[in-house]
Amino acid sequence: METAENGGDNDKILINSHWYWAIASVSQLGWAVSSYRRGYTGDHRFMPLKAFAVASLFLGASASASVAFLKASGIHKVEDLMGVGASIRSGLGIRPRTGDK
Secondary structure (H helix, E strand, C coil): CEEEECCCCCEEEECCCHHHHHHHHHHHHHHHHHHHHHCCCCCHHHHHHHHHHHHHHHHHHHHHHHHHHHHHHCCCCHHHHHHHHHHHHHHHCCCCCCCCC
16 A cells, blocks of 8 residues: 555555456456356246346456556556557657647
């Protein structure tokens, strides 16, 4: 944990939240894989519901992993992501986009 000045005499404790996102992603992925491997058991009318639930778990796991990656990389705003993209383009020798100055 880190402490940071918040402008007053109180110190605010910052917690790296990307670990929470990573743990959520791993648990969702594990649950999705176990549900997929178990297959469908039960009434045939509920099979579409189970398929939708398993697909939602895979999608949620990938979304959680994406958020964890962005937070761990230090990208917190859209402007940060645009700056990373501009840096990658300039590193590859590609001309800047017309909107970039």
